[in-house]
Amino acid sequence: MDQPQIKNVELVSPHLLRLEWKDGVVCTYTARELRLACPCAKCVDEHTRAPLLDPVKVALDIHFIGAEPVGRYGLSFTWSDGHRTGIFAWPMLRELGAPRSDS
Numbered sequence: 208m209d210q211p212q213i214k215n216v217e218l219v220s221p222h223l224l225r226l227e228w229k230d231g232v233v234c235t236y237t238a239r240e241l242r243l244a245c246p247c248a249k250c251v252d253e254h255t256r257a258p259l260l261d262p263v264k265v266a267l268d269i270h271f272i273g274a275e276p277v278g279r280y281g282l283s284f285t286w287s288d289g290h291r292t293g294i295f296a297w298p299m300l301r302e303l304g305a306p307r308s309d310s
Contacts, residue, residue: 211301216282221270226300234304238270242286244303245293 212229219225224236242265245251250260265288272285281296 211297213297216274216276218271218274221272221287222268224271224274226304228301232301232304234301236300236304238284238286239265239267241284241295241303242269242288242290244295244299245290246295246299247293249290249292 213226214229215225215227217225217227219235222238224238224241226234226236228234243260243262245260250258252259270287272287274285275283277283277294281294281300283291283294285291
C-alpha cells in the first residue's frame with residue numbers, strides 16, 4: 208500500500224479538523240476523536256499498545272489549540288487539556304478517517 212499523500216490541512220474550527228488527500232478523499236475529525244486516539248506513550252502502552260487514556264477523563268468539549276506539521280510524515284496537536292506529545296502519521300490519520308460500518 209502506498210503512503211497516503213496529503214493535499215490540504217484545515218483547522219475548520221477549534222473542534223474540527225479537515226484533511227484533503229491527493230487522491231480526492233476528504234476526512235473530517237473531531238478534536239475529541241483524535242485526542243482519544245493519541246498514539247503517544249502517555250496514552251498508549253508502548254509494549255502492549257493497550258490504551259492508557261481514560262475516555263471519561265477527556266472532556267466532551269475538548270478542542271484544538273493548534274496543529275503543527277511533523278516533518279513530511281504527519282501532524283502534532285495541542286489540545287485544550289494541555290496535551291501535545293502525540294505524533295499522528297499520515298497513514299494513521301487516513302485510517303482513522305476511513306468510512307466505518309455501524310451495522
